[in-house]
Amino acid sequence: MTHEVALLVALLAALSPALATDQVSYPTKFSSALADDPGVKQALAYLDENFESQVTEWIRITEMPAKSTFEAQRGAYVRAELEPLGLEVSVDAAGNVTARRPGTGGGPTVVFAAHMDTVHPMDTDLHVTRKDGRLHAPGIFDNSASVANMLQAARALDAAKVRTKGDVIFVATVQEELGLEGMEKWLDDHKGVPDMVVALDGGLGPVNYGALGIYWSRMRFTAEGSHTNTSRGRPHPARAAARAILDIYAIPLPDPGAPVGAVYNVGMIEGGKVVNAIPQEVWFTVDLRTVDPELLAALDTAIEATCAAAAKAEGVAFAREDIQKSPAGGRPDQLADRRAHPLVQTAVDV
Structure with a gap:
């Protein structure tokens, strides 16, 4: 040794x-009044009513080859789907697709980011099959699902005419599987723009703040x-x-x-x-x-x-x-201040 x-x-x-596990109460922006807001209810209803079309799009995205550095087809699709919503859409030199939904003013700018790339070679068979109510294909989960979810969330906000105080920015990033290359470039190019960033990646349930x-x-x-x-x-x-x-x-x-x-x-x-x-x-x-x-x-x-x-x-x-x-973000005991941010508990409550 x-x-x-x-x-x-x-x-x-x-x-x-074991780390300390004392129960702590954390601040949240979620409330029953927010859940009962007519616009929020309408947006959620849109998601329910259009679930099958979302699944169809999920399959369509999954079947587009998108090995890291080869995300162009998915990027073009994302751009084509976001532009009809009247968003300010742009594509940077790396291939990141950015769509801004302006707020009414006086609120934080929140970024929702989903990476478009997968780890699978370009010649991988990406045909999606259904079995026992589940979809099966390479990359169906990481991260095709989040790209489809982000697009549908943008449509739901538009359909319900939800107005936020702060800007909401949707970013479809590239080269995440190579070490967050696309996200890092986006943040470098937009220093001081986002107040909060939410990365859409992984299954429902866990909320990671490190x-x-x-x-x-x-x-x-x-x-x-x-x-x-x-x-x-x-x-x-x-x-x-x-x-x-x-x-x-x-x-x-x-x-x-x-x-x-x-x-x-x-x-x-x-x-x-x-x-x-x-x-x-x-x-x-x-x-x-x-x-x-x-x-x-x-x-x-x-x-x-x-x-x-x-x-x-x-x-x-x-x-x-x-x-x-x-770099590693830190252990839970090192991230107490991050855990206390209202965004984290709001995500947990939702």
């Missing part, structure tokens, strides 16, 4: 006691290589990579029931050009995730140290390449 892994074990032990830290890295092992006939005893990048992967999966994680979890995964492996030789290079990727900044850093350090130790043991060179780093 490396000293980095030992430190990680100590960190996990320190984090193991941010999942995600580190993607490529671990590369290299050596001179050799023909199989002369390979015995020589430094071997494949052996180093294999040792590293096995040792990574021995790095401890929080228990499944812990208040804050973490997960890692080796998702891609590549190396070698011929069957009959030691590969000169072998690499694999690591996907590391947790909301805890300290735990994210500790696990990342332990994973890199594990790879370096494997490379040393096998006599090969090692280099790490960062693919993307999205």
